[in-house]
Amino acid sequence: MHVVIYGAGAVGGVIGAQLFRAGIPTTLVARGAHLQAIREHGLxxxxxxxxxxxxxxxxxxxxxxxxxxxxxxxLCVKSQQTPAALDDLSAHAPWTTPIVAAQNGVTNEREILRRFPNAYGICVMLMGLHLEPGVVIQGSSAAPGILEVGRYPRGADDVAIAIATQLRNAGFPAEARDNIMAWKYRKLIMNLINGIDACFRDDGDAYRTLFERALAEGYAVLASAGIEMIDDETDRIRRADHLQRRDTGEQSQGSSTWQSVERGAGDVEIDYLAGEIVLLGREYGVPTPVNELVQRQTTRLVREHLPAGSLDPADALREIDR
Structure with missing residues (x-):
């Protein structure tokens, strides 16, 4: 199997690096200064x-x-970059090529299936950092990440099994799952911390309350929509002790959205994280004021080039409750 990592940032870079180290034919697709640095010095x-x-x-x-x-x-780009990536792939990749969404959010697989007949998803649990061109940091001192693989919308076919096998060969606890979207909706709930982490100072109580209320909205929305999601206990057992955070400096705690803000990225994927809960809430009549505020504030942070973690969570709670 030849693996093309389309988007060699924190997630794609770590996965691609470990596949390459395991002797699996791997090609990265990167851009800008990151591309130039890899060409000059390797990843x-x-x-x-x-x-x-x-x-x-x-x-x-x-x-x-x-x-x-x-x-x-x-496919390891941010969700808002998926359309452009699929345009590029549609122009050059054989149309039967399996395209696998190794991305946060739950909309990418459907967009792949609109363009390619063989769509797959990976639920990614990986501590990674990408803040410097040409460099990716693996944040776990144990397994590099936990990866679940499945065909979209359902199924664990031979391709999914082969992908999972190669990922295991590269050191990842990886399994083929017939209900991949249930795993990805669990990850969506976990990713509701991303915008909070990117926007707000962690002051303890107010920060924790904001996250707990964002989670409560997420659970309520998914229940109202009747969406299948892996439960907490199954997720806890799957994680076991595979991921062990290593000390990579004070920035090692930043979420992927925090990293995008810190790098000065022109956009972030908040519309596909908190924004997904907001969308479903509007469709099913479930109020989502915390996630709405997080979506708005994260977008403002990027637009106005404000520092990551510069907003007061207590102010946010007061705004929501007034």
């Missing part, structure tokens, strides 16, 4: 064993990829 993987310069083949877009009959794409 630098920072893990518990030190820094490793990996000469992974890298392309600027899908036209530069050497496509094979056994190529599989792991």
């Amino acid at each position: 630098i993987l920072d893990d518990a064993d030190g820094r490793h310069a990996l000469p992974i083949p890298v392309a600027a877009d899908a036209s530069e990829v050497q496509w094979r009959n056994d190529s599989v794409v792991l």
Whole structure:
């Protein structure tokens, strides 16, 4: 199997690095300064064993990829970047290529299926950082991440099993699941911390209350919509002790949305995280004031180039409750 990592940031970079180190043919697709740094120095993987310069083949877009009959794409861009990525892949990748959404959010698989017949999803549990061109940091000192793989909308076919096998060969606890979206909705609930982490100072009580109320809204919305989700106990058992946070400096706690704000990215995927709960709440008549505020404030933070974690959570609670 030849794995194309489309988007070599924190998630794609760590996955691609570990696949390459395991001897699995891997190609990265990157852009801008990150692409240039990888071309000049290789992808630098920072893990518990030190820094490793990996000469992974890298392309600027899908036209530069050497496509094979056994190529599989792991789509690792942010959800708001999916349409542009699929435009590129549609122009250059064989149309039967399996496209796998290794992304947060729950809308990407459907968008893939609109363009390609073989759509898959990966539920990603991975501590990764990407703040410097050419460098990705693996935040776990144990397994690099936990990955669930499945065909969309359901099924654990031979392709899903083969992908999971290769990921296990690269050190990831990975399983093929026939209900992949139930796992991804569990991750969606967990990702409701992202906008809160990106926007608000962690002052203890008010910060915790904001997150608890965001979670409560998420659970209420999914219940009203009748959406299947993996339960807390199943998730806890699956996690076991696979992920062990290593000390990578004070920035090691930042969510992927926090990292985007910290890097000065021009957009973030909040519309597909808190915004997904807001959308479902409006569709099913469930109030979601906390997630609405988090969505608005995260968008404002990016638009006005404000520092990550610069807002007061107590002010947010007062605004919601007045």
